[in-house]
Amino acid sequence: MTSGREIAPNLEAAEAYIREASKAGADFVLTPENTPILEPRHDRLKAAVPGEDGHPALETFARLARELDIWLLLGSTAVQAEGDERLANRSYLFAPDGSVKARYDKIHMFDVNVPDGQTYRESATFRPGEQAVLTELPWGGLGMTICYDVRFAALYRQLAQAGASIITVPAAFTQFTGQAHWHTLLRARAIETGCFVLAPAQCGEHAEERRTYGHSLVVAPWGEVLADGGEAPGVTLAELDTARIDDARAWVPALQHDRGFTAPQPLKQREPEEA
Numbered sequence: 407m408t409s410g411r412e413i414a415p416n417l418e419a420a421e422a423y424i425r426e427a428s429k430a431g432a433d434f435v436l437t438p439e440n441t442p443i444l445e446p447r448h449d450r451l452k453a454a455v456p457g458e459d460g461h462p463a464l465e466t467f468a469r470l471a472r473e474l475d476i477w478l479l480l481g482s483t484a485v486q487a488e489g490d491e492r493l494a495n496r497s498y499l500f501a502p503d504g505s506v507k508a509r510y511d512k513i514h515m516f517d518v519n520v521p522d523g524q525t526y527r528e529s530a531t532f533r534p535g536e537q538a539v540l541t542e543l544p545w546g547g548l549g550m551t552i553c554y555d556v557r558f559a560a561l562y563r564q565l566a567q568a569g570a571s572i573i574t575v576p577a578a579f580t581q582f583t584g585q586a587h588w589h590t591l592l593r594a595r596a597i598e599t600g601c602f603v604l605a606p607a608q609c610g611e612h613a614e615e616r617r618t619y620g621h622s623l624v625v626a627p628w629g630e631v632l633a634d635g636g637e638a639p640g641v642t643l644a645e646l647d648t649a650r651i652d653d654a655r656a657w658v659p660a661l662q663h664d665r666g667f668t669a670p671q672p673l674k675q676r677e678p679e680e681a
C-alpha cells in the first residue's frame with residue numbers, strides 16, 4: 407500500500423486489496439505497518455487516532471475477517487495507548503470470527519536520522535512495547551513483530567525457540583535503508599529461525615516526501631524469496647508448505663545449538679588525543 411494521511415481512503419484501499427486476496431484464495435491476509443494512516447506530523451497523528459474503542463480500522467478489519475472467513479493481520483496502526491499520553495504502534499491478528507486473537511506493540515523505536523535528510527523520532531510520540539507476542543494460527547505458531555524490530559535478531563530467535571513457525575514483519579521501511587538492507591535482513595531472520603517470514607510493506611511516496619521501499623516479501627525457512635510485491639501497491643500471493651519448516655531445521659539444526667557464553671571484555675575507551 408501507499409498509505410496517506412487520511413484514514414478513510416486508506417481503509418477503502420485496504421478493503422479492496424483484502425477482498426482481492428481472499429477471492430484469489432488466501433486464507434491469511436496481511437497489510438503493512440501504518441495501514442490506516444501514515445502521518446509524519448505527529449501532532450496531527452495524535453489528533454487523528456482514537457483508542458481501541460471506536461477505532462475505524464479495528465471495525466473494518468473485524469468485519470472483513472468475519473465476512474471473508476479469513477485470518478487477517480492489520481500490520482499496524484497508531485492507537486491511543488491505555489493509561490498513557492502516548493500512542494502505541496500496534497499490530498492486530500483477527501480470527502475468522504472477527505475477534506482479536508492477539509495484539510503486539512512495536513518494541514524497537516525508529517529514532518534515526520536517515521542520510522536522505524529525513525529525521526525519525528518514533529519514541530517522541532509512541533510508547534514502546536515491552537512484551538514479545540507469540541500466538542497460534544491453524545498452521546502453527548505466529549510471532550508478531552513490526553518493521554524496525556527486524557534489526558534485532560534476538561527477538562526473532564526467542565520467538566522461534568518459543569514455537570513460532572511463521573513470523574510477521576509488517577513495515578514502512580524507508581526507501582534509503584530498504585534498498586540496502588530489506589531483503590538481506592528478512593532472509594537472515596528466516597534462515598536463523600527456520601520460520602516463514604511474511605513482510606507486507608508500504609511503498610511509494612507518502613505525505614511530507616516520505617518514500618518507502620515496498621517489496622512486500624514472503625520468505626521461506628531456507629531463505630528463498632517466494633514472492634516479492636515490487637514497488638507498486640497490490641496483492642502479493644504465496645503458498646506456504648509447512649513441511650519446509652521441518653526440512654530447514656533438520657538440514658541445519660542451529661536453533662538447537664545455542665550455548666551460553668561469557669560476554670567479551672569491552673575494549674577500553676581510548677583517550678580523545680589517542681584517537
Ligand SMILES: O=C(O)CNC(=O)[C@H](CS)NC(=O)CCC(=O)C(=O)O
Binds near residue numbers: 526578
Ligand atoms: O514515515 C513514516 O512515518 C512511516 N514509518 C514508520 O512508521 C516506522 C516508524 S517511524 N518506520 C520504521 O520503523 C522504518 C525502519 C527502517 O526503515 C529501517 O530500519 O531502516
